[in-house]
Amino acid sequence: MAIACPLASSHAYLGFDDFRLTVPFFVQITPPIVNIPADIQLSEKGHQAYSDALENEGCGDVVIIPRHGRKEYVVDYKHVKNVLTDSQNFSFERAVTNMLHMEFMLWFKNGTFVQELDGLVQDGVTPRLKAVIEKVSPIFSREANAIKNAQKQVKNDTIVIEDVYEWVHHTIAQAMVVLILGEKYLSPTMTEHFMAITVAISHLAGIYENTQGWRNFPSFWSLKTTLQAIFGTVVPRFFFGILPTLWKNRFAHLNHGIDVEHNEYAPFFDLLASKHRNKRTGTLSVWNFFWCATVSLGIIFASIHQTAVVAVWCVMVLSQKQDEYLQELRKEWEEFIEHDDEGNLHLTVHNLRDLVKTDSFIREVMRTKGDTFAPVRYTTRDVQVGRFVIPKNSLCAPYVKRAHEHFDNYGEKGAEFDGFQWYYQNKPAVQGGHDFISFGLGRWACPGRHLAIAELKMVILMLFAHNDVQIRKDTFHVSDPMNTTSVAPNGILEISSRS
Numbered sequence: 001m002a003i004a005c006p007l008a009s010s011h012a013y014l015g016f017d018d019f020r021l022t023v024p025f026f027v028q029i030t031p032p033i034v035n036i037p038a039d040i041q042l043s044e045k046g047h048q049a050y051s052d053a054l055e056n057e058g059c060g061d062v063v064i065i066p067r068h069g070r071k072e073y074v075v076d077y078k079h080v081k082n083v084l085t086d087s088q089n090f091s092f093e094r095a096v097t098n099m100l101h102m103e104f105m106l107w108f109k110n111g112t113f114v115q116e117l118d119g120l121v122q123d124g125v126t127p128r129l130k131a132v133i134e135k136v137s138p139i140f141s142r143e144a145n146a147i148k149n150a151q152k153q154v155k156n157d158t159i160v161i162e163d164v165y166e167w168v169h170h171t172i173a174q175a176m177v178v179l180i181l182g183e184k185y186l187s188p189t190m191t192e193h194f195m196a197i198t199v200a201i202s203h204l205a206g207i208y209e210n211t212q213g214w215r216n217f218p219s220f221w222s223l224k225t226t227l228q229a230i231f232g233t234v235v236p237r238f239f240f241g242i243l244p245t246l247w248k249n250r251f252a253h254l255n256h257g258i259d260v261e262h263n264e265y266a267p268f269f270d271l272l273a274s275k276h277r278n279k280r281t282g283t284l285s286v287w288n289f290f291w292c293a294t295v296s297l298g299i300i301f302a303s304i305h306q307t308a309v310v311a312v313w314c315v316m317v318l319s320q321k322q323d324e325y326l327q328e329l330r331k332e333w334e335e336f337i338e339h340d341d342e343g344n345l346h347l348t349v350h351n352l353r354d355l356v357k358t359d360s361f362i363r364e365v366m367r368t369k370g371d372t373f374a375p376v377r378y379t380t381r382d383v384q385v386g387r388f389v390i391p392k393n394s395l396c397a398p399y400v401k402r403a404h405e406h407f408d409n410y411g412e413k414g415a416e417f418d419g420f421q422w423y424y425q426n427k428p429a430v431q432g433g434h435d436f437i438s439f440g441l442g443r444w445a446c447p448g449r450h451l452a453i454a455e456l457k458m459v460i461l462m463l464f465a466h467n468d469v470q471i472r473k474d475t476f477h478v479s480d481p482m483n484t485t486s487v488a489p490n491g492i493l494e495i496s497s498r499s
């Protein structure tokens, strides 16, 4: 039974159509607190509970749902644009550093850590995308070949991938070694370092907490994982495993960063070193060297984990829906993707951009995979959202699934998967809006999204272009239905070569 919004009867009296004008300034209504039991929050039913809370108690505006030992202000779909694009009242920097337990990063360099990450990707990827794809695409082609070679070693031509996330993560981590440090650093050890760091920072962000037994002791959990991630992985792998070589090569990085043209490929570290050099003496101080290294560390996390998770979702959904979509997608690949004499895929920014149906499929996977949260914000002052006031210093986030499926945004068929609709509507996956926020929105929308979509296309091609892919029966499992943003689904893949 639907419960009526408790404030509904007072709408006429308060004149809620234009609340800002009619409510006296001293009337401050905090959003209602809705407690959702932990077992519901961890299951598929959590989505219904969030949706009901917003609809009934939150009156379509905001509710507070306590989780992980803190109050989370959950914002409804109507306010997505307002909350994500108003950078006066809502801070992205504070939200993201708070989620990662790294607010101390804002004490340095005038609190510019997050701006550095953004600027680096804007400079290192956007104008150089063609060159970046040229550098990283051979990694994806090599992985496709590795599958081919492995198939030749087995009798029935079928190889099995048990941990798809690990496999995709490995490929994307290699690409990011090249992008962040440079080709000469690419080695199995360096890839391992990148993968371990990504996993450690994921734990730091608490993104596996739904699936772990620590949910009843959030403070203890938070402290333990923080110490473990920093001292067990980040310090040994990054500060002892990577930094000494970077330090040794710092002059080469610096010189290349200074000389490189704005549209040529340059490892991120080179660009950072050049930006932070002393412009008078041309040298990089120890302090600035550490700063560049720490920004690179931030980029390792931002660029690898999310992309790997979404790639696994795309692979799983395409495996499940192949009867409907694969033939059409393969037609597109045959039309636009060239091969060399040995059958290796020739991937460029141009032919990847031509894959508009693949792009539409990816956007639809991202829209419908059922995210609870993606972009987050922190209030910089008391802010009115609809009927309620969110107090200063609160963590708030739009409930993504409702924004991505609600009738008001998508009509009757909001929850249905329609893989090619974005092709017909001419909306690429990188284009956000109030109804599609997987890459965020506004000033802080993900600066790496063009590269991310190119990588997702390459993962799909690498698996499906030359192979038949099946999920082994009864192995598909969404391990955390309330955190599909950061946790990949499980499923064992059987990959046989296409005859």
Ligand code: HEM
Pocket: 084, 092, 114, 117, 118, 119, 121, 125, 299, 302, 303, 304, 306, 307, 308, 310, 374, 375, 376, 437, 438, 439, 440, 441, 442, 443, 444, 445, 446, 447, 448, 449, 451, 452, 453
């Ligand atoms: C499918 C993959 C990815 C997804 C779903 C994703 C999603 C997001 C989201 C939701 C945000 C916050 C936006 C907001 O709050 O408005 C973000 C920020 C960010 N992303 Fe991504 N991202 C992906 C891949 C990448 C890649 C490949 C890079 C780098 C090459 C990257 C770099 C960043 C950075 C540096 C930020 C923080 C600073 C900023 O927003 O400007 N992301 N991303």
